Amino acid sequence: MSPLKLFIFVTACSVASVSGQGCQRVNGYNQPGTCPPGTYEIYHDHFPSTDYYSVACCQPGTPDETSWKLYTTECKSTGCLAGVGQDENDGTKPCESLKTRRYVNGKELEFEETIRDEGCEQNGMKGSIALCCVKDSLDTLQATLYGVEHKEFPHFAKIGKAGCGATIYNERYVLTASHCVTDANTYKVDESMAPYVRFNIEIEDAYTVNKYTVVEVIVHEDSSRLAPLDEYGSLFNDVALLKLDRDIVFGDNVKAMPLAPAGFDPRKYADKAVIVGFGMTNTGRQNKVIQKANVLLRDNAKVLDREGHLANMQKYSDQLIFVGGIMGDSVSPAAGTGDSGGPAICRDANGYAVLCGITSFSFPMQMCEDSLGDICFPSGYARPDYFRDWIVKHAGDQSKAVLLKQPLFGLPVAKNKYPHQVHITSDDGSSCGGTLIENDVVVTAAQCIANGDGTGKSGVKIKGTQDLKSTSGKTVEVKDATILEGFSKTWKRSKRVVSLVYETNKAKKPNAPVVMKDPYFTNDLALIKLESSLGISKVAKVASSADVAKGMATELSFPRNTTRSGKLTQREFKLLKKNECQRRVDKLSGAGYHIQLDENVICGVEWYSGGSMCDRELGGGLMCKDSNGEEVLCGIQVFRLCEYNAPNLFLNAGEYSDWIKSNAARL
Numbered sequence: 001m002s003p004l005k006l007f008i009f010v011t012a013c014s015v016a017s018v019s020g021q022g023c024q025r026v027n028g029y030n031q032p033g034t035c036p037p038g039t040y041e042i043y044h045d046h047f048p049s050t051d052y053y054s055v056a057c058c059q060p061g062t063p064d065e066t067s068w069k070l071y072t073t074e075c076k077s078t079g080c081l082a083g084v085g086q087d088e089n090d091g092t093k094p095c096e097s098l099k100t101r102r103y104v105n106g107k108e109l110e111f112e113e114t115i116r117d118e119g120c121e122q123n124g125m126k127g128s129i130a131l132c133c134v135k136d137s138l139d140t141l142q143a144t145l146y147g148v149e150h151k152e153f154p155h156f157a158k159i160g161k162a163g164c165g166a167t168i169y170n171e172r173y174v175l176t177a178s179h180c181v182t183d184a185n186t187y188k189v190d191e192s193m194a195p196y197v198r199f200n201i202e203i204e205d206a207y208t209v210n211k212y213t214v215v216e217v218i219v220h221e222d223s224s225r226l227a228p229l230d231e232y233g234s235l236f237n238d239v240a241l242l243k244l245d246r247d248i249v250f251g252d253n254v255k256a257m258p259l260a261p262a263g264f265d266p267r268k269y270a271d272k273a274v275i276v277g278f279g280m281t282n283t284g285r286q287n288k289v290i291q292k293a294n295v296l297l298r299d300n301a302k303v304l305d306r307e308g309h310l311a312n313m314q315k316y317s318d319q320l321i322f323v324g325g326i327m328g329d330s331v332s333p334a335a336g337t338g339d340s341g342g343p344a345i346c347r348d349a350n351g352y353a354v355l356c357g358i359t360s361f362s363f364p365m366q367m368c369e370d371s372l373g374d375i376c377f378p379s380g381y382a383r384p385d386y387f388r389d390w391i392v393k394h395a396g397d398q399s400k401a402v403l404l405k406q407p408l409f410g411l412p413v414a415k416n417k418y419p420h421q422v423h424i425t426s427d428d429g430s431s432c433g434g435t436l437i438e439n440d441v442v443v444t445a446a447q448c449i450a451n452g453d454g455t456g457k458s459g460v461k462i463k464g465t466q467d468l469k470s471t472s473g474k475t476v477e478v479k480d481a482t483i484l485e486g487f488s489k490t491w492k493r494s495k496r497v498v499s500l501v502y503e504t505n506k507a508k509k510p511n512a513p514v515v516m517k518d519p520y521f522t523n524d525l526a527l528i529k530l531e532s533s534l535g536i537s538k539v540a541k542v543a544s545s546a547d548v549a550k551g552m553a554t555e556l557s558f559p560r561n562t563t564r565s566g567k568l569t570q571r572e573f574k575l576l577k578k579n580e581c582q583r584r585v586d587k588l589s590g591a592g593y594h595i596q597l598d599e600n601v602i603c604g605v606e607w608y609s610g611g612s613m614c615d616r617e618l619g620g621g622l623m624c625k626d627s628n629g630e631e632v633l634c635g636i637q638v639f640r641l642c643e644y645n646a647p648n649l650f651l652n653a654g655e656y657s658d659w660i661k662s663n664a665a666r667l
Helices: 063-070 138-146 300-304 310-321 388-395 580-592 654-666
Strands: 022-030 040-047 054-059 101-104 111-122 125-134 156-159 165-168 171-174 195-200 213-219 242-243 272-277 291-296 320-323 325-327 330-332 343-347 353-362 380-382 421-425 431-438 442-444 462-463 475-483 488-491 518-524 525-531 552-555 569-575 601-606 621-625 632-640 648-652
Touching: 022 063, 040 063, 054 063, 111 138, 138 580, 165 353, 171 213, 171 388, 213 475, 272 320, 272 353, 272 421, 291 330, 300 310, 300 320, 310 320, 320 353, 343 488, 421 442, 431 552, 431 632, 431 654, 442 488, 462 525, 518 632, 525 654, 552 601, 552 632, 569 580, 580 601, 601 632, 648 654
Parallel strands: none
Antiparallel strands: 022 054, 040 054, 040 101, 111 125, 156 165, 156 195, 165 171, 171 242, 195 213, 213 242, 272 291, 272 343, 320 380, 325 330, 343 353, 353 380, 421 431, 421 462, 431 442, 442 525, 462 475, 475 525, 488 518, 552 569, 552 621, 569 601, 601 648, 621 632, 632 648
């Protein structure tokens, strides 16, 4: 069992300095050089400002050939663009400022912007750095479908040289893995691996103003990396603290992460955790943009119920959690090389995010194909709660004033906060949310009361409740209903399921995760007239115009699985501009999903999450604040994918405010 050993990200240019491995560079001016006999051109770079060319030449079948090919389409960063803002839709085209042009088979590669990071400064002027990826490449797909939102994880830190991730603990310390700062050959702490720490970055090459020098490295005295590893290469007590040269300047974009409480059971409050890092994916390279993913929390006993490698780890089970990977027919993303030291984030008893793991190791692929067969890649994380006493002894306590207080996977709605949310059921077993806009009129998605061909569902009932497990709340039947003209099923779920994160056992392929549970409908809007009032006096006000839907919004929804809770939950969503949403949706075609957005939909991504999930029902309300600061119904939930950082779709209620008002009066 080997750790996720971190190394410096190697570009194709620096690889060229290695000789005798089958590849070399031919450099010159005015025109591309010719590759030596026995080699061929992989690609060549052109520097227009100097008319300088650099040709990557490789001998077929050599070790370097494969690695050099991997870097052909790697993403590039622009460098700091002074005066350029963070808005990706401001009309600027930062990727046109790239200093090099790359050609493959004589054709210039087209680069497109995937994300910006505003945390840079040049000549005393603040600016942005953009990440540019080859259009329609796997790199672009990865950066779009797994990339974080701007300033989404304010506790994440990146360690210089070692390249590991870390988490801000308090004003002066960050937490990471001990194997990130120890020499595998000398078994000693190597402070040169962590000369500095950077915060508030999304792009690996960003010139951040939040750069702090490390003045002390504190490794757990019983870390397995301070002695020769056992025959299995087991990692345990894999925690370390880095002391910084000055107090961290905290703000909205820089926060410390609360540790999980002592004895924390991560699987008690959620099925999944969120992992974050620059780690390697199936592009074969570490990422240049922070990636995130929702990962399944694994049962330690089941993971370790094996012989050899895993049996040896049983005595360390109390200090570990396992996430992701393949176990039998269950598939989930997992950590990769470059994620070491970074966080696993879990939901606590109150619904808030806590640090429940520090990335330590993953199992190598050969374990899938050889001795284990049905278990591949679950990632092992050191538990901060297990090491709490050691952490506090060396770094002191955490100050509540600087801690992140962020809901994870939704918060139960406070009593009477959103009483206008109702629950809709029908004889076909489907169920949805809905919103009372008058004491006897509900607005919801048309798919909740009608079939794809427009025919009505039978046995539709509406219950006024905030908890699906509660027996209280009045239930009424439908007196009348109407759906928006043009409602229809426009796109069926794809038969093709593509996994971007995991390789599977060649002998036994597990079930791929369900990426799409529900079909996509167009004009997905309906009004329901109730037989009688539900006795709820507080109803929702419908947005008066389409442009109310912007900024941050609150989604209200009921869970699909009520094992843990049946309560109505609220989730924070970042709403996207239409062109940015379509750009992201277009990238889904690379994973086998082709969606053309209707003009009447709003796009949003769940804030502080590992991506989209199908753990809740559709039809409920999206609440936005209008110009007066009043919460109004701006959207109705109509579609979401179950994986990736894919936009969720909401029908824009403000766009149909007149239709809603006139039909509510008519029914």
